[in-house]
Amino acid sequence: MEKLSEKQILAVKSIEKPTLVVAVPGAGKTRVIVEKFIYLYSSGFDPSRMAAITFTNKAANEMKDRIQRATDGSINLQYISTIHSFALSIMMRNQKYFGGKSGITILDEDDSLVLIKNLISSNDRFNKLINEVKLISLIIQKAKEDFDLPVLLQAYRNAHHVFLDNSSLDDEIKQLNISIARHKIFFEKPLYLEFFKYYQQYLNLNNLMDFADLVLYPTLTMLYDNFARTVIQSSLQYILVDEYQDVDRMQNKFITLISNGTNITCVGDEDQSIYSFRGGTPENILNFENNFEDPVVLYLDDNYRSARSIIQVSNLMIKENYQRRNKAAVAVRNEKGVVDFIQTYTNSEQADFIVSMIKSLISKNGYSFKDFAILARASWLLHEIEEKLKINNIPYNPLRGTGFYQRIEVKYPLYYLGYCLNPENEFLLKKIINFPARGIGEVTFQEIISKKSSENSSLWEALTNSNNNRVKAFVDIIVKLKNAKALVEFFTMLYDIVFKSKWETQIERTSENDYDEEQYIEPEELERKTNYLTLLELCKQADEKYSKPFEQFYLTIISYVEQPHFNDAVSIGTLHSAKGLEFPVVFLPFLCEELIPYTWRGKKADIEEERRLLYVGMTRAKDQLYLLYPESLNGIILEKTQFLDFLEERIFCGGQNLQTKTRKDKINIGDFVEIKGYGKGIVKEKRRLQNGKFLYAINIEGDMIEVIQDYYEIKKIEKNEKKIIKKNLIEKESIERISLDKEFKDKDPVDKDFVENNLINNDSMEKNQGKAILTDDMLKTFSQGNLENDNIKKILNIGEKKKKK
Numbered sequence: 001m002e003k004l005s006e007k008q009i010l011a012v013k014s015i016e017k018p019t020l021v022v023a024v025p026g027a028g029k030t031r032v033i034v035e036k037f038i039y040l041y042s043s044g045f046d047p048s049r050m051a052a053i054t055f056t057n058k059a060a061n062e063m064k065d066r067i068q069r070a071t072d073g074s075i076n077l078q079y080i081s082t083i084h085s086f087a088l089s090i091m092m093r094n095q096k097y098f099g100g101k102s103g104i105t106i107l108d109e110d111d112s113l114v115l116i117k118n119l120i121s122s123n124d125r126f127n128k129l130i131n132e133v134k135l136i137s138l139i140i141q142k143a144k145e146d147f148d149l150p151v152l153l154q155a156y157r158n159a160h161h162v163f164l165d166n167s168s169l170d171d172e173i174k175q176l177n178i179s180i181a182r183h184k185i186f187f188e189k190p191l192y193l194e195f196f197k198y199y200q201q202y203l204n205l206n207n208l209m210d211f212a213d214l215v216l217y218p219t220l221t222m223l224y225d226n227f228a229r230t231v232i233q234s235s236l237q238y239i240l241v242d243e244y245q246d247v248d249r250m251q252n253k254f255i256t257l258i259s260n261g262t263n264i265t266c267v268g269d270e271d272q273s274i275y276s277f278r279g280g281t282p283e284n285i286l287n288f289e290n291n292f293e294d295p296v297v298l299y300l301d302d303n304y305r306s307a308r309s310i311i312q313v314s315n316l317m318i319k320e321n322y323q324r325r326n327k328a329a330v331a332v333r334n335e336k337g338v339v340d341f342i343q344t345y346t347n348s349e350q351a352d353f354i355v356s357m358i359k360s361l362i363s364k365n366g367y368s369f370k371d372f373a374i375l376a377r378a379s380w381l382l383h384e385i386e387e388k389l390k391i392n393n394i395p396y397n398p399l400r401g402t403g404f405y406q407r408i409e410v411k412y413p414l415y416y417l418g419y420c421l422n423p424e425n426e427f428l429l430k431k432i433i434n435f436p437a438r439g440i441g442e443v444t445f446q447e448i449i450s451k452k453s454s455e456n457s458s459l460w461e462a463l464t465n466s467n468n469n470r471v472k473a474f475v476d477i478i479v480k481l482k483n484a485k486a487l488v489e490f491f492t493m494l495y496d497i498v499f500k501s502k503w504e505t506q507i508e509r510t511s512e513n514d515y516d517e518e519q520y521i522e523p524e525e526l527e528r529k530t531n532y533l534t535l536l537e538l539c540k541q542a543d544e545k546y547s548k549p550f551e552q553f554y555l556t557i558i559s560y561v562e563q564p565h566f567n568d569a570v571s572i573g574t575l576h577s578a579k580g581l582e583f584p585v586v587f588l589p590f591l592c593e594e595l596i597p598y599t600w601r602g603k604k605a606d607i608e609e610e611r612r613l614l615y616v617g618m619t620r621a622k623d624q625l626y627l628l629y630p631e632s633l634n635g636i637i638l639e640k641t642q643f644l645d646f647l648e649e650r651i652f653c654g655g656q657n658l659q660t661k662t663r664k665d666k667i668n669i670g671d672f673v674e675i676k677g678y679g680k681g682i683v684k685e686k687r688r689l690q691n692g693k694f695l696y697a698i699n700i701e702g703d704m705i706e707v708i709q710d711y712y713e714i715k716k717i718e719k720n721e722k723k724i725i726k727k728n729l730i731e732k733e734s735i736e737r738i739s740l741d742k743e744f745k746d747k748d749p750v751d752k753d754f755v756e757n758n759l760i761n762n763d764s765m766e767k768n769q770g771k772a773i774l775t776d777d778m779l780k781t782f783s784q785g786n787l788e789n790d791n792i793k794k795i796l797n798i799g800e801k802k803k804k805k
Contacts, residue, residue: 004035011265011298012036015043015238018292019265022285024329025314025619026305026582029267030059033240034066036265041075045237051079053086053255055243059580060085063242079236083251084214090232090258091218097228098221105208112210113137114437119195119202126195140196144212145279147219147250155196156220215254222257233260244268248279256291264292270325271318274576274613276606282323303329303619305582307337310625314618317647321608329619338624341648343631343640347590350630351388354587357626358394358570361585369395373571373583375617377596379404380531381633382572383538385589386560395566399573399581405560409528410535413494414561417554420482420490423460436499439470487539487549495532537634575617586621588614589628592638614643672717673698678705680717 004012008028011021012035023029033052041047054060060081067077079086088106091098107115117133120126129136143151203209209217222229239259241247244266247255255264270282289295303311308331315328344350354374361367374396376382383404389396398406405411412435419428426449434440448471452462464475477497484490542553571583590596597610618625627647629640667673667683673696674680681700696714698705707714 004032005302007298007300007302008032008035011267011300012039014265014296014298015040016262018259018262018288018295020244020285020288020295020297021265021267021300022297022325022327023267023269023300024303024327025269025272025616026303026329027300028304029300030063030242032300033242033265033267034063034070036240037063037067037080038070040238041071048076048078049235049237050240051086051236051238052240053081053083053242055082055246057082057085059242083247083254084211087215087218087254091214094228094232094235097225097231098218105206106214107203107208107210109137109211115202115208116199119199123198126191126198129191129195136192136195139192140199141212142279143196144216145248145250147216147248147253151193151196152216152220154193155200157197212250215251219250219254219257223253229257232258237263239264241266242268244284245270245273245282246275246278246280247284249281249283250279252284252291261293270323271321271612272579272616274579274609274616276609282612286323286325299327301327301330302332304332305622306331306619307333307335307623309337309339310618310621313339313625313647314615317618317643318611318615320646321611323608335623337621340624340626341644342626342628344628345631347384347630347633350589350628351385353628354385354589354626355388355392355394357587358585359392361624367584369566369568369570371584372587373399373573373578373581373585373620374587374589375399375573375575375578375620376588376590377575377598377613378527378530379407379574380527380534381590381595383534386572389570389572390560390563395569396572397565397569399571399577403560403572404531404534405557405563407528407531409499409531411561413491413499413532413535414554414557416481416494416498417487417490417550418558420478421550421554423463423478424458426459429459429463433471433474438474440468440474444468444471486543487553488536488543490550491532491536491539499532575613578620579616582620582622584622585624585626586617587626587628588617589630590633590638591627591629591641591644592633593641595638596641596643611643614641667696667714667716673714674717675700675705675707676713678707678712681705 008031011019011032015036021029021032023032037047037050037052040050052060052063054063064077064080067075067080079089081089088104091104113133116137117130120129120133120136142148143155203213218232222232236258239255241255241264245268255266266284266288268285270285273280273282273285288297306314306329311329311331318324319328342350342353344353358369358372361372362369374382374385376385381404386396386404396403412432415428415431415435419425419432422428430445433445447468448459448462448466451457451465452459455462457465463471466472466475480497481490481494484493538557539549539553542549542556546552571578571581575588591614593599596614597607618627627644629644630638632638667686671683672680673683675698678698679700681698683696684699684704685697686695696707698707
């Protein structure tokens with residue numbers, strides 16, 4: 001422990017009382033956990049009776065490796081694992097306290113979904129639920145994760161050995177029945193609860209457990225069997241819990257029950273709680289003092305990772321959250337580092353900036369490709385950046401499969417396209433013949449391949465001659481797809497006949513049930529349809545661009561899907577995928593409203609969790625952090641995220657010496673400009689139109705001239721001309737100035753009402769801006785060159801303003 005700080009040593013040696021270690025990003029928490037395990041071992045604790053619970057198998061394996069290297073390598077580390085593996089081990093080693101269960105079959109999420117569907121379809125009582133399979137799965141999952149005891153006791157009354165063997169619990173269950181009314185989803189739709197009971201009974205009778213049951217079953221056992229709890233507690237000497245903020249309520253109940261109230265240390269950071277869709281909650285850390293008696297709370301607030309400016313900015317942002325402890329990260333490094341706010345006109349310019357910056361920093365600062373990370377809120381935002389990287393020969397690796405082209409809803413449709421182009425491709429046929437699952441297994445596939453060989457036929461002939469009804473249905477799908485005349489038609493048809501029923505029944509139909517399932521669906525699943533729509537947009541562009549769109553699009557795109565893994569490459573992925581990682585240089589693109597905080601189905605995600613997610617992204621950076629926000633995405637107007645608005649206000653008003661960069665030719669209110677044919681003046685108002693263009697109101701010698709970006713030649717004035725223009729404007733003060741609102745004062749009521757009813761409200765514009773006054777339909781007419789529309793004439797004053805002689 002010689003190289004540990006005083007704070008870290010204190011955390012390591014705190015073993016007499018339940019201990020919470022709150023560790024900011026870059027505080028070395030993993031090292032503290034490893035050192036504490038070694039310290040306990042050297043103090044006489046039995047490693048076979050010590051548990052270290054991690055969030056992932058990878059983290060568990062890394063921790064085991066570090067402990068083995070620091071000791072003689074022969075100690076028993078059986079309980080260093082994920083919480084699910086740990087709970088299963090506890091049950092297997094104490095079978096007699098868990099109803100004598102052995103030979104349990106564990107169902108993963110897909111297995112559970114299939115079982116739920118089969119149980120519904122095979123029981124007339126539940127047939128009406130057949131289109132709500134995913135919703136029911138989510139409700140069951142949520143009830144378990146939230147440790148919803150009134151519901152759980154109903155569901156497990158005939159599905160758990162403790163209740164089956166203890167009739168005295170019936171009164172408690174009857175009392176809890178009353179509180180079911182508080183649970184809207186079960187109270188309004190009691191059939192859901194009835195199915196939950198049926199599902200759990202089936203699992204129990206067939207010696208099955210779903211993933212949540214691995215923790216829930218022993219939790220209920222310890223809660224209602226004091227003797228079993230005492231035996232299990234006495235079998236463990238110490239418990240360490242990593243990433244405590246990611247533990248759901250059920251898992252937290254398991255942890256509190258299995259510890260004896262003193263032999264536990266939990267390590268985490270409520271500011272990094274970003275997995276609410278899995279049940280994770282900052283409450284674990286915030287309520288630690290209420291869950292454990294006489295606890296010790298320690299803070300590891302020294303950040304060894306990031307430069308000062310990065311810590312400064314991330315601290316400023318996260319302190320706006322209310323659900324947090326009063327703490328702030330402290331920079332250990334002396335380097336100032338770089339934090340840049342980068343504004344671009346378009347998403348394409350944003351991608352160009354990132355590429356240019358990577359090249360520049362490699363050339364000038366000696367960085368390698370692996371030193372860079374590009375992290376976005378959603379994977380569908382990354383596809384253009386991926387393309388720009390590839391065009392510029394910059395190698396990149398998607399983080400944990402979260403690149404746009406690695407998503408199943410993108411790559412599998414492309415496999416369908418590839419097979420339709422080449423129906424003799426055995427590799428692609430194997431990829432798609434049972435995706436999505438349609439009951440065509442390996443045996444059936446091998447029969448097709450054998451038939452091809454024995455009959456000396458083509459693969460397509462062997463496929464079309466199959467007598468298997470499911471194979472025939474698959475062939476019908478391929479035939480329909482092969483008849484598509486354009487890429488957009490192909491992928492639209494593919495979605496409608498193949499994927500829509502699989503994806504929309506699982507996600508979109510749930511919106512009919514007034515149930516906020518998006519709160520705990522994986523972000524990648526929520527993005528599925530958006531990713532597919534992005535793919536359709538790429539198809540539309542290819543249909544217009546290529547002479548042979550099917551072949552050329554496939555050959556272009558498949559290289560992104562099947563790209564190799566590089567040893568030295570830029571990392572690219574979602575903010576969630578970057579948890580626990582660090583990079584010298586981090587780019588965070590698309591920091592815009594509706595993207596972060598994320599909006600799905602018109603609902604904004606939890607603001608505090610979204611702020612925590614951005615905080616996690618920012619604190620991945622060691623040396624340089626680039627916060628990027630384009631003004632438009634494929635022609636759609638974007639607003640800078642409220643998180644950055646707050647940051648920039650605090651930083652620049654507070655006199656902080658941080659950098660910001662925007663386009664030098666960007667025109668803002670107060671700029672002195674020259675309009676070709678009109679003269680020179682000052683920009684008084686600026687408003688964004690719905691087509692992305694800006695409408696400027698410019699004071700030229702007392703007259704207010706309205707011009708639209710790109711339809712007029714506007715350029716900024718050199719500094720030495722500004723004084724002359726300003727002087728002329730002051731001399732003209734006696735001249736009546738025509739404001740945009742007053743422009744319509746003398747118009748007839750019909751025209752005034754027309755204008756007022758077609759105002760475009762845009763709160764994202766600079767302060768003191770009024771309302772822009774062009775509708776999309778008018779702009780469309782205007783952009784097509786038709787200036788004869790009377791309303792356009794009146795609003796734009798075409799022909800009414802005199803050109804400056």
